[in-house]
Amino acid sequence: KGELYVIDPKAIDKEGLYGVLDGTTMDWTDGVFTSLLRRILANQKGEAEKRHWIVFDGDVDPEWAENLNSVLDDNKLLTLPSGERLSIPDNLKILLEVDSLEQATPATVSRCGMIWFSEETITVKMCLTHMMLSLGSDDLVGNSLGGSESPSAQKGFLDAIQSLVIYDNERSTSLVEDAIEFALDQIHIMPPTRDRLLRTLKALLVKGIVQAIDYDENHPDFPMSGDHLNRFAKKWLLHSLLWSFCGSASWNIRKKFGDFLLRTSGMILPNEVSNLADYRVRVDNGEYELWSESVPKIEIESHKVTSTDIVITTTDTIRHSDVLGAWLSSRLPLILCGPPGSGKTMTLTSVLQSMQGIVLASLNFSSRTTPxxxxxxxxxxxSYVRRGKDIVLEPSESLGAQSWLVIFCDEINLPENDSYGTQRVIMFMRQLVEQGGFWRDDNIWIKINRIQFVGACNPPTDAGREVMSQRFLRHAPLLLVDFPARDSLMQIYSTFNGGMMKLFPNLKGETEALTEAMVEVYSDIQSKFTPEIQPQYFYSPRELSRWVRGMYESVVHMDQGLTREELVRIWAHEALRLFCDRMIEETERNWCEEKINQVARRHFAGVDHDKALERPLFYSTWLSKENKRVSREELRGFLCA
Structure with missing residues (x-):
């Protein structure tokens, strides 16, 4: 019989691994490795009769690996700073499992036997075969089958997609094999790996199978027929491939990948002008339906305009919520990546809050974050609970029976690398996900239960960001959340502007023109002025949110009403403050002012534009409690006083 002990040496510090000598009392405290070694040597529970394997599963660096030199050579001795020497028994073997020896010294490398395990050792077809077998045998709905047969919908779903996933002919490749080769050649927000893409695909396929099983349970008299299930399964496979293999790529690549899937599979969309990402699959008839048909019309009250927690439902948010829901249900860690202001955190928190039995704990990572x-x-x-021989850490009962703790790590790629290129906190999270536990300070292995990690971050190319380890990323589905498209921006900000215009019923008809003018100014300035010109020329939808809030705060206390000229003037004032004030060159400011004038004249008809856009244009709360129009002389007089 053998015993296996897995230690990630980068998830704990050097003292936690080997031990520490108290400089005052000269007392020695064992670390994880020394305590395991001492336990094997003590032979209190028949350890001498067993074989023991200690696996160092983590990045190798000289700081911890050099201390093993005397252990790995013929001496087989571990010398502690206290002067004590521990010999390595013959029934103990030490393994180092690493993905790179870049930081290892020749002294360490020369003492170890070496086996190179290539990614090609396990082929794509072997991975797909394993995935299909596990999907067929797993209890996906938690009914504890106990040896009984899987639901017929589960078997029928897998039979329908079998030929698309694994092709029987050795000389040919299946749709999924071609798709993964295509996806790996594309540019993603973070480098893709085969393992991550297949884990992500499995999570989405599980959701499709569960939907089919639920449909049969809810329609016992009319379960899914063979043709119905066949249509649903094949369309769901294409949907799953799109979001699992290119969810971390741009919309252009998603469209190209969707066209490739349709062309290869021979499937046809209801509208040839659309692309695969525009559709979802309905379980009740196995047909495509536009995501946009599921978007509800929302109205908000005027006092909600300044709220920061309102999520306006758009096609993008529905799509993202559906995919995130599947990944969260699979209990995988997941990451949302995208530019600042694209709505990553808001999307993720709204999905989590809509799910039952989840307790959300939010953490903000920084460059100095540690485990x-x-x-x-x-x-x-x-709280810690003892179950048999194991000690388990799980959410406290006070949070609800069987509730899951979801730890949301915002800015997950901010922690800086140590001297040898490792993010310790990410390695600790990898150990929790991969090994299902951690070594406590008293050198006892603690298993974790019902704990899940989710994260959000800016692209790794942004300043101050680190490239995260593939050893962690391979466990985490990744979704790129880009800036909303024009249609989504119109939908979001017409809702906010509509709420603001409820204060002035006579101006309700201006909501559409107001929104179109804001989105046009924002889009034109965003495309012309980029961070490559100046670092501060970075424009995100947050500018539009500030624009709406600034206008609302200017008009909310106007009891005497608001004229159309005054509305346009306040609109232009906020635009100047948001966009023009950050411009450096005089020519840039002039272009910006002229753009605001042009857009105002085009969208606001029946307004005295010369009066509304007359310069200088200032509003201030310095001279009164309300935000009122002021002249340059009045401001100068106030400042001089």
């Missing part, structure tokens, strides 16, 4: 921040979160939300 201790996660341990503090555990101590706040979780």
């Amino acid at each position: 201790e921040i996660i341990m503090k979160t555990f101590s706040q939300y979780c």
Whole structure:
């Protein structure tokens, strides 16, 4: 019989691995490795009769690996700073499992036997075969089958897609094999790996199978027929391939990949002008339906305009919520990546809050974040429970029976690398996800239960960001959340402007023109002035949100009403403050002012534009409690006083 002990040496510090000598009392405290070694040597529970394997599963660097030199050579001795020497028994073997030896010294490399395990050792077809077998045998709906047969919908779904996933002819490749080769050649927000793409695909296929099983349970008299299930399964496979293989790529690549899937599979969309990403698959008839048909019309009250927690439902948010829901249900860690202001955090938190049995703990990572921040979160939300021989950490009963703790790590790629290129907190999270536990300070292995990690971050190319380890990313589905398209911006900000215009019923008809004018100014300035010209020329939808809030704060206390000229003047004032004030060159400011004038004249008809856009254009709360129009002389007089 053998015993296996897995240690990630980068998830704990050097003292936690080997031990520490108290400089005052000269007392020695064992670390994880020394305590395991001492336990094997003590032979209190028949350890001498077993074979033991200690696996160092993590990045190799000289700081911890050099201390093993005397252990790995013929001496087989571990010398502690206290002067004590521990010999390595013959029934103990030490393995180092690494993805790179870039930081290893020749002294370490020369002492180890070496086996190179290539990615080609396990082929794509082997991975797909394993995935299909596990999908067929897993209890996907939690009914504890106990050896009984899987639901017929589960078997029928897999039979329908079998030939598209694994092709029987050895000389040919299947749709999924071609798709993964196509996807790996594309540009993604973070480099894709085969393992991550297939894990992500499996999570989405599980959701499709569960939908089919639920449909049969809810329609016992009329379960899915063979043709119905066949249509649904094949369309769902294409949907799953699109979002699992190119969810981390741009919309252009998603469209190209969707066209490739349709062309290769022979499927036809209801509207040839659209692309695959525009459709979802209906379980009740196995046909395509436009995502846009599921978007509800929303109205908000005027006092909600300045709220920061309102999510306006758009085609993008429905699509993202559906995909995120599938990944969250699979209990995988997941990451949203995208530019600042694209709505990553808002989308993720709204999906989490809509799910039952979830307790959300939010953490903001910084460049100095260490694993201790996660341990503090555990101590706040979780408790230790003994189950047989194991000690398990799980959410406290006070949070609800069987509830899941979801730890949301915002700015997950901000923690800086150590001297040897490792993010310790990310390695600690990898250990929790991959090994299902961690080594506590008293050198006891603690299993975790019902704990899930989700994250959001800016692209790794942004300043101050680090490239995250593929050893963690391979477990985490990744979704690129880009800036909303024009249609989504119109939908979001016409809702906010409509709420603001409820204060002035006589101006309700201006909502559409107001929104179109805002989106046009924003889009034109965003495309002309980029961060490559000046770092501050970065424009996101947050500008539009500030624009709406600035206008609302200017008009909310106007009891005497608001004229159309005054509305246009306030609109232009906020635009000048948001866009023109950050311009450096005089020519740039002139272009910006002229653009605002042009857009105002085009969209606001029946207004005295010369009066509305007369310069100088200032509003201030300095001279009164309300935000009122002021002249340059009045402001100068106030400042001089």
